[in-house]
Amino acid sequence: MTPAVELRGVSVHFGRTVALHGLDLAVAPGETLALLGPSGSGKSTALKAVAGFLRPTSGRVLLAGRDVTDTPPNRRGLGVVVQSYALFPHLKVADNVAFGLRARRMPRRAVAERVEEVLDLVGMAGFRDRYPRQLSGGQQQRVAIARALAIRPPVLLLDEPLSALDAALREEMVAELLRLRSELPDTAIVHVTHDQGEALALADRIAVMRDARLVEVGPTESLYHRPAEAFTASFLGASNLLPVEVVDADTVRLGDVRLAASSGGLPPGEAVALGVRPHRVGVREFTGHGLAARLVAVQWRGTGFRLDLDLELGHRLRAEVPAVEGLAVGSRVEVSIPDGCPLVRVA
Numbered sequence: 001m002t003p004a005v006e007l008r009g010v011s012v013h014f015g016r017t018v019a020l021h022g023l024d025l026a027v028a029p030g031e032t033l034a035l036l037g038p039s040g041s042g043k044s045t046a047l048k049a050v051a052g053f054l055r056p057t058s059g060r061v062l063l064a065g066r067d068v069t070d071t072p073p074n075r076r077g078l079g080v081v082v083q084s085y086a087l088f089p090h091l092k093v094a095d096n097v098a099f100g101l102r103a104r105r106m107p108r109r110a111v112a113e114r115v116e117e118v119l120d121l122v123g124m125a126g127f128r129d130r131y132p133r134q135l136s137g138g139q140q141q142r143v144a145i146a147r148a149l150a151i152r153p154p155v156l157l158l159d160e161p162l163s164a165l166d167a168a169l170r171e172e173m174v175a176e177l178l179r180l181r182s183e184l185p186d187t188a189i190v191h192v193t194h195d196q197g198e199a200l201a202l203a204d205r206i207a208v209m210r211d212a213r214l215v216e217v218g219p220t221e222s223l224y225h226r227p228a229e230a231f232t233a234s235f236l237g238a239s240n241l242l243p244v245e246v247v248d249a250d251t252v253r254l255g256d257v258r259l260a261a262s263s264g265g266l267p268p269g270e271a272v273a274l275g276v277r278p279h280r281v282g283v284r285e286f287t288g289h290g291l292a293a294r295l296v297a298v299q300w301r302g303t304g305f306r307l308d309l310d311l312e313l314g315h316r317l318r319a320e321v322p323a324v325e326g327l328a329v330g331s332r333v334e335v336s337i338p339d340g341c342p343l344v345r346v347a
């Protein structure tokens with residue numbers, strides 16, 4: 001199938017700053033792809049290259065197989081929603097949403113119908129005569145999404161659309177975006193975010209970015225459970241990274257302690273890291289077995305406790321456990337690491 005969006009070797013330089021380095025990425029019709037990465041990793045730059053807000057220094061951008069690298073943004077037919085709602089303050093909700101349709105010289109009746117349809121889609125049908133200042137942040141963002149969808153774009157670009165909202169509203173909007181996605185089964189969505197929860201909840205695939213480069217891309221669940229790169233493991237799920245060496249097909253060595261983990265074909269002797277999620281680390285009083293550690297800090301986090309542990313083998317480990325009975329800060333404890341944690345490449 002022809003991808004809805006394709007970036008081929010897209011690089012963007014600002015003077016001597018490389019904002020994006022040779023990005024290759026394709027998004028299928030109907031697919032939601034999250035571009036996930038820390039601040040400054042090049043996510044917005046990639047999105048702007050697709051939208052046409054900036055021209056790549058090299059590489060090509062294709063939409064539905066058509067090369068649009070030299071096409072201005074308003075001729076790309078995309079829906080774009082950015083972080084700040086960017087509604088026209090002097091226009092009512094309905095006129096904001098109608099703006100792009102009128103620019104396309106759509107007949108009045110059809111404009112009115114389409115405006116109702118998309119306002120309905122985002123749950124804002126009752127607000128058509130309000131001005132943006134009379135709406136909450138979440139409502140304004142819904143209107144911005146309705147405006148982007150009014151032209152029925154085959155591709156919707158979202159650049160941190162929820163980051164200006166408070167935590168409760170963000171949760172609500174994630175649910176809203178999920179619902180919207182199911183109502184737009186053919187629309188490709190590219191969603192830029194630095195929030196892994198948002199990416200996990202919304203994306204079919206996640207592309208992890210770091211320092212202007214694509215680190216890894218894959219289906220959301222497999223990237224979460226079986227990341228190939230250490231950076232993905234730590235960014236997506238806050239894994240501990242323990243330096244280990246492959247012993248055989250299903251054993252690794254941490255110092256002189258052996259742990260069960262699938263080598264995935266890596267040769268014996270290979271130095272890699274074991275990605276261990278904090279909630280999978282077991283901690284109990286020392287009995288003389290397993291990995292010995294010193295409990296250095298305990299923080300109550302409401303749903304449980306976050307523990308910092310210094311393994312006697314010489315590594316810091318974070319654990320999240322439901323209870324800490326019998327575990328005192330400064331005491332010697334025993335740490336267990338479950339079988340089957342992923343092995344990841346260390347950059």
Ligand SMILES: Nc1ncnc2c1ncn2[C@@H]1O[C@H](COP(=O)(O)OP(=O)(O)OP(=O)(O)O)[C@@H](O)[C@H]1O
Pocket residue numbers: 014017018019020037038039040041042043044045046194
């Ligand atoms: N117009 C510009 N001029 C110069 N440098 C820029 C410009 N826009 C972006 N950059 C630089 O390019 C790099 C990538 O920026 P980009 O905005 O794509 O990152 P990001 O991953 O979207 O970050 P954030 O989550 O903070 O928005 C950064 O180092 C940034 O400082």
